[in-house]
Every structure is written in structure tokens, then in C-alpha cells.
Amino acid sequence: MATGGLGLVVERASGSLVLVDRLAHSAVGRIEGLGDLSHASLTYSPDERFAYVFGRDGGLTKVDMVNRSIAGRVVQAGNSIGGAISDDGKLVAVSNYEPGGVRVFDADTLEMVQDIPAGSKTIGLADMPGRRFIWSLWDTGETWIADLSGSEMKLRKLADVGKNPFDGVMTDDGSTYLVGLFGEKGVTAIDLWSKDPKPVRFLKNYGKKEDDLPVYKMPHLQGWAFTDGQFVLPAVGAHELLWVDRITLEETGRTAVHGQPVFIISQPASPYVWTNFAMPLNDTVQVVDSRSHAVVRTLQPGPAVLHMEFAPRGAEVWISVRDANVVQIYDTLTFAKIGEIPAQSPSGIFFTARAHRNGL
């Protein structure tokens, strides 16, 4: 069967995944036994055959998309927040809080091939070309780059990235690694195409205003969108999007929105970004034009909109509505709801086209 139209929806309360057929607008199976998926993400092998699911409890599960079953599973740490797959599909890395560090596994056998303790919680793990991984360290304010392309791993450590990095993300072109800071204002950019990458601070007023704002209320950098020569990111503790010029790294505008933005995602081949919001205003989604910076549409899918995923070429958007136990499908041109798939407490939605993208 062809795998290009498949996807997985995380059922966060039951340790299960719904396998979906994007073209048929239907569920085609359920895979169970993935442990604690209350915070989970996944990545695909380059041929779309396997999904690697990273669960909060440190579980790493290899899911076979063709046989619709678990092909391998290891509980590799006590508490884990995400992972990535190398560009050649051979290695899977996982970012752990407990014990703090990154572990690297053979994508075929799930055997551990490298253990990279950090003495710190690790965050912001992403793949880089050439069988490399990058991540940051909460406690020490460093960013590490591991090169696993040779027989021996080469580890490069960049210091002075900032106080308490809480998240990191790669730009869509793979040129820059962005690091969000919890312990000071500002965002750090590291130019990965430079021979000597150095941390550079920008948006120097961006960050929490009160000392007691907990880290889980800081916006995810995974929520940034890259569109039309700009970054767009959530304001901290304010109901706004911030627009930043990619070349100058200067703020160029703000958009007042419905609530505290969580995920801002670019609609492919369009000037639009779609945003969802944090509790309690999380029944709403807004569409914003990257050129005018204006809200062009407001939708109300239902209680607890957790995630949005576009068809790779942009014709549809799939929206998980956790407390309605449903994934809704919208036509991005007309905003009509064109389908619905039942799912128990759905959170993340991941189409197989992600197999072909960097930095996820």
C-alpha cells in the first residue's frame, strides 16, 4: 500500500495512536501499548515505513505503518521530552530529563549506540544534516552538537547560549538554531552554516516579566512559524503574535489575538499562519495574514484545541479537539468543516510527509 497519505494521531490519555488515511478522511486502525503519551511526539523513517514515538515516561516505540503494529519498544529513561531521527534515517536520538542527557539508538534494532550524559535536563533536540544532532542544556546554558557520521562521535559544546534554555527549534531552511531562554530576556540565534557558530542574542525584551511565571507557561519554540521572510512567535504572557524580520532579527509588528498563542503554523503555499491558544481560551483558532499582520478568520472548533496539522500542500488542516474527542478536518480555502474522525483525547497529529523534512 502507499504510505504517503497516512498519519498518526496521539490519544494522550490511553497510550494509543489512531492510524488515519488523509485522503479518505478516515481512521484505518489503532495501535495500543505505547505507555504514557500525555506529552508525546514522533518522527518518521525516510521511507515512511516506521514511526518513532517519544513518550513522557521515557518510552521509545517503533511503529510499523504498513503492518500497523509495534515493531520495537524500549523504555530508555525515566522522563523524556522528545526525539529526532538523523537525515539518513539510521539513528534516533532522544532527549531526556531523567537522567539528563541524550541517548542515541540504532533506528533498525533500537539498540543504544551512544549515551551522552549532560548532568542537566536537555531540551530543543533537532537533527542536522550529516548525521548530526543539536540540543541545549537547561542547567548550564550550553548548546551541544553531536556528529555521528564517523566511527567516533565528535561533540562540540557552545557556551554562553543564555540562562536556562527551555526550548530550541531549527528554522525551516536549516540555517539557524533558535533557543528560548527562561532565566533572562531575549532569544538566542546560532548560525549553523557558519564555520564557527556563535550564539547571538536578539529580541532582547522578549521574555517573562514576573519572576514566578512557571516554565510550562513559557511559549514553546515549536510554536514558531517561518513564513515570507519573517519569524512569527508567541508573545510571553500577552495575547499577541510577534513578527520578526529574518535578516535583521528586528521586530516588525504585532498582532492582537484571542488568547496566549501556543502553536503558530504556516499554511503551505499561502501567506497565512494559523494559531491556537492556551487555557482557558483554547476553543478557538485564528488565521493571520503574514503580509498585513491582520487576523482574517476566527474559528471555534471546540473545547481544548491542542494541535493543527496541514495537508502537505495546504488544501486541508486537521485540528485535534481534545475534549470533544474528535479530530476535525477543514478546507483551508473555504474554512468549511469537511470531515471528522473520532479519537480519544487527541493531541498531536503527524502526517508521513514529515519524513521528508529537516529539523523535526
Added chain:
Amino acid sequence: MATGGLGLVVERASGSLVLVDRLAHSAVGRIEGLGDLSHASLTYSPDERFAYVFGRDGGLTKVDMVNRSIAGRVVQAGNSIGGAISDDGKLVAVSNYEPGGVRVFDADTLEMVQDIPAGSKTIGLADMPGRRFIWSLWDTGETWIADLSGSEMKLRKLADVGKNPFDGVMTDDGSTYLVGLFGEKGVTAIDLWSKDPKPVRFLKNYGKKEDDLPVYKMPHLQGWAFTDGQFVLPAVGAHELLWVDRITLEETGRTAVHGQPVFIISQPASPYVWTNFAMPLNDTVQVVDSRSHAVVRTLQPGPAVLHMEFAPRGAEVWISVRDANVVQIYDTLTFAKIGEIPAQSPSGIFFTARAHRNGL
């Protein structure tokens, strides 16, 4: 089986395709009976199940990637130069010289659903979001946009695009349609995200210098690359790449290269573009850095390098070497040749990941 790692190589002299497995670095089948593929391209269905092959003789062939066979075929015109599939995968459009115009087919049955005569050769066909297609007319200097999302087709005609458009291409973000002109100097840009798209001329010195330069010696716009805030395109009748700022549309630099560039292709997640050359200097490929505009590597794969295709995340490049009857595979980090697949007079190489990209 998973389809995400598959690809097709055109065997231009025998009307056949080689089915390849990108991860295994091997051929896994051959499909024959596709007529005249001396000039051919193809596009994929959104689930990667089918390839639609557009042949010079007006043949439109639907190829089943799972069953490795021809699922449908129609000879729909006398002379045809390319095609596209709508973003929702429902319609396939073909661009014809004879009779001049565009024909649209049901992607499932290959039944013709719309005949759009132009009284002119049509060129530069691409898909646009919302089940639309765009193309240009050689004889009249117009660009047409067909909207097939409703029960009746809506056709929009833009005049004064330029004298004798010979090719057109969509930028990678889908924002702009670029039209190359044969009858006058300059390139036309049309902003597709505008409510009222208008042709705008730029690079006003770009174009043929001698009146008798035949159209087939003009560089393909399909050879343009979009990288790092720039366009990079082949100079006309000179051994140079031109670099253009995407925002200002002003030329920002030139790179002296080995021959007349044909295809310039961006290496994913990198600052590099790779270029091949026209006869007689077509045994060579060069790699150029988009930041320094300098050549960083020169390779000599062999006689008649016709096409290059990257692994979607950039770790490898596949290069067709027509007169050595082989497709070579290179590691983009080390430039080492890491594989080779026999193919008869290979030309275009197309991986299934293209199913998830716009404007192809």
C-alpha cells in the same frame, strides 16, 4: 510496502521507467510502454501511489508505484511538454503545443474533464492552491489562471506578461509565478498572493543578445533555485550564475562557472546549490555556496549529466549520466560516490517526496 523511499528514473530512449529504492540504492523494477519520453516529466498523487508521466508525444500515463505497472494511459494531444496535479490530487493538467492549450483530466479515470484551447503553444504549467492551475501563452504573451474548485471553471487572463513567454515556474513558497521571455529582455514576476495579480518586469537586461539564438538554447526556468533569500538562475549565453535578491528583485552577484548552466538545484538544509551544464561541457557538476557566491566543488560524473535529484533531506544527490547509462549516487557531505544504478540513457529522476510539494 512503504512508498516514501521510492523513485522513478526516465529512460529517455526506450519509453521506459526504472523504479528505484532510494534507501537500498537499487533498482527494483522497470515499467515499459510509455511512448516517447525523449522529453518527459512526471508528478505524483498525494499518497504517492501513482505517478502521472507526461511524454513529448502527448502521452499521459498513470503508473501504479505499488503494483509497478501502467494503470492507465491516454494519448491526449500531438505534442506536449509537461503537466501538473492539483493540490487535492483530483485533477491532472497537461500543457500542449499541438493543439495549443491545456487539457485537464480526472486523476482517477484519466477522463478529460476540461479542454482549454489557447490558439497558442502553452508553457510553464504549474499547480496553485485551491484546485487551480496557471500557465502562459507563447503567441499572445498572456498568463492564464484556471480555477476548477467549483462546478464551473473560472478562467482569469492576465495580459501584457511579455513577448513570447518560453517558460514559467513557481517560487518554492508559492507566492510568485516567474515567466521567462524569449521575445524581449527581462523576466516577469506575478505576485499570486495579491488580490489583483499583475505582471511586473525585473532583471531588465536578462535575455538573449543575438536575434538568432534559438529558443531551446534559452535556460529553462525549471533550472532556477530558491535559496537563502535569493533566486539563482542561469545567465543567457554566458557561463555564469546570476544571484537575485528575492525582495528587491535586484541582481546581487554572479558566479563564473564551468559552462552554460541548465539545472540549478538547492541542496536541502544547506547553503549550497548544485548546477549542471549544457553541451558540450556537460560532463561536469559544480557546487556553489549561496552566501559567498563561490564555487566550492567541481565533480565530473561522466558524459551527458542530464539531471540531479536530492534525497528530500539532503544527505545524497542522484545524478543521471546519460551516455554512461548510469545513475550515480553521491554523499553531499563528503562528495564520495556511494552507489550506482544502471539505466538506459537516463534523464529525469523523481522521488516520491515530490508528492508533498507545491508548484511542481
